[in-house]
Amino acid sequence: MIAVSACLLGFNCRYDGKCKKNSALIKLLKSEKILPICPEELGGLSTPRAPSNLVEGNGFDVLDGNAKVINSYGDDNTEAFIKGAYAVLDRIRKQKIKLCFLKDKSPSCGVGEKYLTGVTAALLIREGYIVEEFS
Numbered sequence: 001m002i003a004v005s006a007c008l009l010g011f012n013c014r015y016d017g018k019c020k021k022n023s024a025l026i027k028l029l030k031s032e033k034i035l036p037i038c039p040e041e042l043g044g045l046s047t048p049r050a051p052s053n054l055v056e057g058n059g060f061d062v063l064d065g066n067a068k069v070i071n072s073y074g075d076d077n078t079e080a081f082i083k084g085a086y087a088v089l090d091r092i093r094k095q096k097i098k099l100c101f102l103k104d105k106s107p108s109c110g111v112g113e114k115y116l117t118g119v120t121a122a123l124l125i126r127e128g129y130i131v132e133e134f135s
């Protein structure tokens with residue numbers, strides 16, 4: 001089983017209430033078992049929601065208490081992002097998943113090749129999971 005950012009699979013869970021469906025990825029995963037995950041919704045944030053950004057560091061820094069996640073209204077969403085990251089970790093542990101395909105350029109799911117590493121990606125990397133980034 002592979003954990004995949006739900007927005008890549010066509011779930012309308014992004015901050016703007018839309019998805020980032022990746023049809024090629026969905027085709028690639030046709031014969032795989034998939035666990036859709038959206039850490040921001042699992043952290044208790046509603047959809048749609050104001051977009052958030054990492055401030056003063058990356059997801060690793062957020063986990064260590066040295067950076068924050070702030071939305072466009074200036075609200076501090078750090079706690080929700082960390083809660084969502086651990087909710088994802090709990091789910092993938094229960095399913096014995098080793099591989100995660102995550103959405104790029106996200107303060108939660110981004111793996112850091114195109115943007116800062118997000119909070120959930122950082123936790124999964126730190127816990128030894130294989131994470132790959134998709135657009």
Ligand code: SF4
Nearest residue numbers: 007014038103106109
């Ligand atoms: S990038 Fe991650 S947190 Fe953002 S909508 Fe997609 S699955 Fe949810």
